[in-house]
Amino acid sequence: MSEYRNMTKEELLAEKETLLKKFDEFKAMGLNLDMSRGKPSKEQLDLSMDMLKPIDYTEDGFDVRNYGLLDGIKSCKQLFADLLGVEAKNIIIGPSASLNLMYDYICQCYCEGVLGSTPWCKLDEVKFLCPVPGYDRHFTILEHFGIKMINVPMTSEGPDMDVIEELVKDEAVKGMFCVPKYSNPQGITFSDDTVRRIAALKPAAKDFRIVWDNAYCVHDIKDEGDTLLNIFDVLGDNEDMVIEVCSTSKMTFPGAGVSALAASDANIAQIKKRLNCETISYDKMNQLRHVKFFGNVDGLLAHMKKHAAIMKPKFDMVIEHLENELGGLGIAEWLDPKGGYFISLDVMNGTAKRVGELCKEAGVTLTTVGATYPYGDDPNNSNIRIAPSLPPVAELDLATQILCTSVKLAAIEKLVG
Amino acid sequence: MSEYRNMTKEELLAEKETLLKKFDEFKAMGLNLDMSRGKPSKEQLDLSMDMLKPIDYTEDGFDVRNYGLLDGIKSCKQLFADLLGVEAKNIIIGPSASLNLMYDYICQCYCEGVLGSTPWCKLDEVKFLCPVPGYDRHFTILEHFGIKMINVPMTSEGPDMDVIEELVKDEAVKGMFCVPKYSNPQGITFSDDTVRRIAALKPAAKDFRIVWDNAYCVHDIKDEGDTLLNIFDVLGDNEDMVIEVCSTSKMTFPGAGVSALAASDANIAQIKKRLNCETISYDKMNQLRHVKFFGNVDGLLAHMKKHAAIMKPKFDMVIEHLENELGGLGIAEWLDPKGGYFISLDVMNGTAKRVGELCKEAGVTLTTVGATYPYGDDPNNSNIRIAPSLPPVAELDLATQILCTSVKLAAIEKLVG
Known part of the structure; x- marks a missing residue:
């Protein structure tokens, strides 16, 4: 035809x-x-049922059933540190959905600002760059906080960096959501060059933040999957610019997984300070179940x-x-x-x-x-x-x-x- | 001596x-x-280990391991509805800590206001009434959002209502945290008269909100415990004024319990709209585990x-x-x-x-x-x-x-x- x-x-x-x-x-x-x-x-879902078999809920003598350990149990922090290629001190283990970590982070920028900057709620206009097509729930968060969204076209290498490099000259442009590996919905993995150019951005806004939603970091389908450059390896002085998140939602149980956030020391400190108001701790029993089930990153893969x-x-x-x-x-x-x-x-x-x-x-x-x-x-x-x-x-x-x-x-x- | x-x-x-x-x-x-x-x-903690035995993770044919059911599974909503004496439609099941529900609610008032009122972040001054002595984590939330705290003395009947009735004439006074049963730290249960006077408050601020932290609703120690009047039974036209929370933190596992929020239709609608940005759903497997473990309110008691x-x-x-x-x-x-x-x-x-x-x-x-x-x-x-x-x-x-x-x-x- x-x-x-x-x-x-x-x-x-x-x-x-x-x-x-x-x-x-x-x-x-x-x-x-x-x-x-x-x-x-x-x-x-049936693949992970063994995760629910009875285990001993202590780690290093600490009873994980009880209060405490705001940023997660040690072994779970290490598992995600290994997975994302960062140090365990730069990891916070979150609730069941990484969406919650992203919402809370944007909300924190809105309420209190970024590392001492003016809270976004006090500004007349806040804009975000949105590679399109993209993930609807990122857009929902931004719309909820009245943040103006600007479309940036995707290419086969990731978002169009020429466009982004131009747009970040506007001080009202405060950030960008990315799904850098197997992007939602196109399944595009950002090229090394794209990751390097993102890492090297010099936005006019000092409080510019990239939410690096690495939701599909180990979600290969073909035998030979894509590889994504670890952005934290190339950020250099820009290390405060990126907040990375991921979760086991699509590894174990979407409703009951474990999420994680990776960020610089300064960002981790700001986030922990807020977390200390927000919760006592996330579900550490679930964290331990995940660690015992996977064993380590090889087991996870x-x-x-x-x-x-x-x-x-x-x-x-x-x-x-x-x-x-x-x-x-x-x-x-x-x-x-x-x-x-x-x-x-x-x-x-x-x-x-x-x-x-x-x-x-x-x-x-x-x-x-x-x-x-x-x-x-x-x-x-x-x-x-x-x-x-x-x-x-x-x-x-x-x-x-x-x-x-x-x-x-x-x-x-x-x-x- | x-x-x-x-x-x-x-x-x-x-x-x-x-x-x-x-x-x-x-x-x-x-x-x-x-x-x-x-x-x-x-x-x-050992009292609840049977909760972790293998169960079938479906309810009404819905696989609770997967995404969905933002406000909780039906049976768990009913359990908390029965516990708190409200309808299931007025319940949202939350994450492991009710603190998280309270933080998120105050944060929502700060960012977007209360049912259409001016967001608190746009106001010059926001004040809250704090019965003292009280729970430090309530104060931490308020301090985090720059909300000015005003001490209100506790009496053996609950907070001094004469003082409160006077203070709510100030339109900048936007709310109050209470632990109405076995208050933290004194263990005082608000008298029926106190609950009625709270329910009948006519604050100058239309966006005045009481966070009714019923953390110890069923936590009797003596054989004959205190009884607390159900504030939703006496709120009448004031039904939007109260947000009640509780959790199983001190029933099952503090790090891995289930929290719940009870509120009027209007408040539930506003909170659900925000939740729809914030998460996909809380841990429904844990909700089902709790329901299967307790059976019903009698089992819980x-x-x-x-x-x-x-x-x-x-x-x-x-x-x-x-x-x-x-x-x-x-x-x-x-x-x-x-x-x-x-x-x-x-x-x-x-x-x-x-x-x-x-x-x-x-x-x-x-x-x-x-x-x-x-x-x-x-x-x-x-x-x-x-x-x-x-x-x-x-x-x-x-x-x-x-x-x-x-x-x-x-x-x-x-x-x-």
């Missing part, structure tokens, strides 16, 4: 007829399939291979459908990521919302179209985030067929009505 | 000699005893009787020492609470800090003297918080003897040098 834009009106209408027939068949199945969020599947084995067939199937059904039509583009949780699909400009509607009509829930952009506003109305992890393979097969059919139908509607 | 103030200088110096000899014997023991925080003892059996001998021992060693000397006052975690000891004015020093010298750690007052400033330098829960009985025996000796020594130093 040739590209849609090269087909005649008659050819397109005939194609539409075929697609509508197929679409009606899907609808008749009364499906309820969910590809909206990066939820691990039941099979993946071995565990992630089991996840990959479950995820790979799902990603392969989606990519195969996209290639077979949308390849060569000139109406959609996508990347084939080596890891992470998402496949980002760019459909014909102006049709993404319609694709979402059609999918919904046929019983497939996608991430709300537009959510991958600040304010839910995708200027091209073209980006769709596919989350293949949750549905069983058979359902995913069907859901992707429905998605591809919807992408074609929406394109034809756009081209010939 | 007569009251110290009626003794001659010679008698006091002789007494001092005796005390110093005793004190030196204590010091020679090289002790390291901790009565500083309300930490449950190992025996108490039966469990608390086991705690009481461990706590009672400790409280009895402290009170007995206080009566035997300090009774009739006119240099100390205390209450004998029916529940909670603390005994509040008022020593001779101007001597509390010295008592703390002497205890430390002999190897006993008390809560930092002054901490029971805002800014760590006890105007009379007289209040000491005793936390009898953590030390084993034999250690507690010794620690209380040291405390009593120190109280007497400090008084004599004050009287005759």
Whole structure:
């Protein structure tokens, strides 16, 4: 089949007829399939059940069931230090969600400022740079605090650094969220050059902060995964500029994992001071369970291979459908990521919302179209985030067929009505 | 022995000699005893180990190991609704510490205001009423946000309501923290009349909020505990004024319990909206573990009787020492609470800090003297918080003897040098 834009009106209408027939068949199945969020599947959750076997809840003679140890138990801090390539003193173990660590950090900047700077709540305008498409929950945090979001386009190497280097000359630009490895939703890993340029930024704002959301740091799907330069190795004098977070949400249990934050001594000190008001300690029993379950970083990486084995067939199937059904039509583009949780699909400009509607009509829930952009506003109305992890393979097969059919139908509607 | 103030200088110096000899014997023991925080003892932590036995992590077919259910699982919301006497829709299940719920709520008022009011961060001055002596961590939160704290004296019925009714006429007074049952540190339960007067307050500030920290709601020690009027039953039109919190920190595991917040529909809606930015969900596996362990409120109350059996001998021992060693000397006052975690000891004015020093010298750690007052400033330098829960009985025996000796020594130093 040739590209849609090269087909005649008659050819397109005939194609539409075929697609509508197929679409009606899907609808008749009364499906309820969910590809909206990066939820691990039941099979993946089952991988970590051994974590719950009875253990001795003491470490170095300290009863972790009781109060204390604000920044986490020693062994858990070491595990994350090894994972992220920093010293244990630069680690704080957090609650079950790294989102909570990020929200709390932005909230702290808003309420009290950054290492002595003016609190952001006292400024007339605060802006953040948002690589797009990006993670909706980052945008939600920023919007909650009234922080103005500025789109920065992603390239295959990470966010467009020429644009960023220009924008940080504005003193009102106070920071940026990044998902540097297997970015959400595109699955792009920032190149070494991008990481170096980010690390070398000299923003006008002294209180410029990058939240380095390394959510998918060990979430390879292909045998040969991407590698990400450790930004703390190249920050030099800029070490206070980056706050890194990660979690075991997609290693063990999304609702009951352990999160961690890595930062410079100065940032850790400021965060700990606030934490001392905010809580007594996070769940140290859960921290110890995780340490005993993984053993060390090698054990953690071995565990992630089991996840990959479950995820790979799902990603392969989606990519195969996209290639077979949308390849060569000139109406959609996508990347084939080596890891992470998402496949980002760019459909014909102006049709993404319609694709979402059609999918919904046929019983497939996608991430709300537009959510991958600040304010839910995708200027091209073209980006769709596919989350293949949750549905069983058979359902995913069907859901992707429905998605591809919807992408074609929406394109034809756009081209010939 | 007569009251110290009626003794001659010679008698006091002789007494001092005796005390110093005793004190030196204590010091020679090289002790390291901790009565500083309300930490449950190992025996108490062991009471809940059955909570950790393997369970099925689904509820109503929902896999609680995965993302979702922002405000908690249904059964856990119901458990706390029954415990606090409110509807399940008015409950949010939080993280492991209710302190976190309180911090986050004050932070929300600071950042975004109360149900549409001006954010507190935009106001020139925000004041809070602080019943004293009180809980240091409440004061820490308020100080963190630059909220000015005003002391309100406690009476045997709760905070002095005449004072409060006067102070709330100031529009800058935005709220109050209370521990209404077995108050920290005095163990006073607010009388029905006090609760009714609080519920009927008509503060000048429309955004006045009471954080009702019901930390010890079921923490009786004596067979016949106090009863607290359910403030939500008497709030009437004032229902938005109170945010109640509690937790299982002192029921199961302090580091890994479940907290809950109860509030009006309007407040719940505002808090949920913020939570939706802040986290994906709290630890639902832990919520389910708690529900399966307690079964229902009756099961929870039966469990608390086991705690009481461990706590009672400790409280009895402290009170007995206080009566035997300090009774009739006119240099100390205390209450004998029916529940909670603390005994509040008022020593001779101007001597509390010295008592703390002497205890430390002999190897006993008390809560930092002054901490029971805002800014760590006890105007009379007289209040000491005793936390009898953590030390084993034999250690507690010794620690209380040291405390009593120190109280007497400090008084004599004050009287005759």
